[in-house]
Amino acid sequence: MPRFETQKSPMAPYHIRQYQDSDHKSVVDVFTKGMEEHIPSTFRHMLMLPRTLLLLLGVSLALVLVSGSWLLAVVCIFFLFLLLRFLAGQPWKEYVATCLRTDMADITKSYLNAHGSFWVAESGDQVVGIVAALPVKEPPSGRKQLQLFHLSVSSQHRGQGIAKALVRTVLQFARGQGYTDVVLETSIIQQGAMTLYLGMGFQKTGQRFLTMFWRLMGIRTIQLKYPFPSA
Template sequence: MPRFEAQKSPMAPYHIRQYQDSDYKSVVDVFTKGMEEHIPSTFRHMLMLPRTLLLLLGVSLTLVLVAGSWLLAVMCIFFLLLLLRFLAGQPWKGYVAKCLQTDMVDITKSYLNAHDTCFWVAESGEQVVGMVGAQPVKDPPLGRKQMQLFRLSVSSQHRGQGIAKALVRTVLQFARDQGYSDVVLDTSTLQQGAMTLYLSMGFQKTGQYFISMFWRLAHIQTIQLKYSFPSA
């Protein structure tokens, strides 16, 4: 089956093309850095939770009342903050490790050698600065043919140029050309930039859930979104 290739705009500072094996190192680098960028916002989110603030306040007051030492209280809070920062990073690092052990261990095999799948990169100045993948949903709702958007990421230095929107449009066009009725994806409540992008492009929220006990405790939900083609 012929592969869909996004058109290069003469005015854009980038172009989108199909992934090649020589892109692997750059793709992993962009993806890893993009996911780890969420660690600071996760830490800030967890820090502002009422239960976290109560814990920090309770520990400090207890140490002051029992041990009579403000220094001990400050040191304890400092180490609790370090622990919280460490915990905030583990889910994102674990997610990257899981992706690199599953579909991204061999992108060509996962996305280019299978039916109705593809993986694209955005290139600027001969440098890979973004990526996105698409695979069919294995068990879609009855009467629907759904494509799932995966691994959207753009280098922080190249945001604000419309690259993420162009990558999403590439997936939408690919799915439309293959006769799919919907494009679906998952994101999180922390990824507000991504949420804003998807909603502005016509995606609609269809559900939400906690992906793990950690995310439940941190009160960070995974959001399910869907774009339905008018003809469907």
């Protein structure tokens, strides 16, 4: 398999290289923390939904009318907030758990030995960013597509262009392997990622709800594509 690696530059505080088995613990840490960072944004999104506001207001008024106690209403609203916070975290935690049981359990087997690849961004001998890619098994007729997965950069190392460099590494790999498109999915919660992809030339191609929970919460998954001009 060709080895695509960005050489370390004197101007850059990081370099990108292909994944090694010794990176596994660090990669899992970056991935897990990156996914869990979306929980507060999901919670805020849920709180701003009209149905959530109506629920909180309706429960408060009902308790006051039935019991005559504002204190009881406040306590109930507090526990409803805790419940919503718990619900906001569950899909992300379940996603992480599923990945750690499947593709992330053996990254070499899942990516490097499956005609894809997995890269890490390293800074000071520490893994600070990750990205993966795999061929799309059933692409549209006449297309050869590579799917990007698991882009994540540790919070302490953002603002250095690492995420953009990781995406460029995937695009370079795809172009070199003769792919016509790079595709990916992200969610409306991941606004930073969405801005990055659109700014790099990706195009929205569709949207869907991954689960019934996401549908109830109004959280869409956005499908994006980067078509190579020569394709």
